[in-house]
Amino acid sequence: MKRLILSILLTGLVGHLAAQGKDISYSSQGTKLKGYLVSPENKSSKAPGVVVIHAWMGLNDFVKGSATNLAKLGYYAFAADIYGEGVRPQSPAEAGKLSGSYKGDRDLYRSRIQAAIEQLIKAGADPERIAVMGYCFGGTGALEAARANLPVKGVVSFHGGLDKRGDKQENSEISAKVLVLHGADDPFVPESQALAFREEMRSRKADWQMIYYSDAVHAFTEPAAGNNKSSGAAYNEKAAKRSWEDMKKFFQEVFAM
Incomplete structure (x- = not known):
């Protein structure tokens, strides 16, 4: 009986350790960055990799959790640091100003994403099977x-x-x-912007979906x-679960797994 209990405890511990990530220091154009890498349990062969980009408040536990869940699906996952090591907004006003500076300089934003992709490949992800996902500000980055x-x-x-x-x-x-993956009642993305996006995708002959x-x-x-939905930003459990499942199906198609 003691051996059985010990075996169960060790199995749980191994599973816990397998899901653990680690901080990774890297840089882009002279700026120090610190991301968060989570590797899949089975690293014997090249696995796909996903860069996860944070929302406007910066790299946090929510994004790290997403990276961990992606690793459980068999992917290398790297939660990117767009702002820089130790740079974390302390208020929505500060976050708006900081994220706005990257939206105003898309080349800089893209270079930070490229640096994260390079770290993902360096960690062992298949360079031929890389994806980028992100939330809010990070969705723009994707x-x-x-x-x-x-x-x-x-x-x-x-x-x-x-x-x-x-x-x-x-x-x-x-x-x-x-x-x-879009909230139908999102007040911060007017339908005129969605229409312009769809026209952009068509004109550039993209293979795109919008849910x-x-x-x-x-x-x-x-x-x-x-x-509080009236504030314009609020958690929706059903939409959160559905969107994650839609993402999973998309990655299975993209990575042909």
């Missing part, structure tokens, strides 16, 4: 990875902004498959957003 034709097979935006850069016209075909979730506003995947 779309930027597709727009820039970074070396990725697919991108997923969870309640992200859909607007594109205004300083340059980009007309090349988009090679990555695109999945947008709307009823009764969902901005930040619908994040429990920390609370449940």
Whole structure:
């Protein structure tokens, strides 16, 4: 009986350790960054990799949890640090200003994403099977990875902004498959922006999908957003679960697993 209990405890401990991640220090254009890497339990062969981009408040436990859950699905997952090591907004006003600076400089944003992709490959992910996903501000980043034709097979935006850069016209075909997971009642992404996004995808001959979730506003995947829908940002458990399942099916297609 004691051996059985010990075996159960050790099995649980191994499973727990397998899901543990580690901080990774790296840099981009001279800026120090610190991301969070979680590797799949079975690393004997090349597995696909997913970069996870945080929302406007910066790299946090929610994004690290997403990376951990992706690793449980068999992927290498790297929670990217876009802002820089130790740079974390202390208020929504500060977060808005900081995230806005990257939306205003899309080349800088894209270079930070590229640096995260390189770290993912360095960790052991198959360079031919990389994807990028992100939440809110990070969802915008995922779309930027597709727009820039970074070396990725697919991108997923969870309640992200859909607007594109205004300083340059980009007309090349988009090679990555695109999945947008969108709250049907999101007040921060007007339908005019969604319409412009769809036209952009068509004009650039992208393979794209856009799924709307009823009764969902901005930040619908994040429990920390609370449940006050009237604020424009709130957690929606049903939409959160459905969108995760839609993401899983998308990655299975993209990675052909």
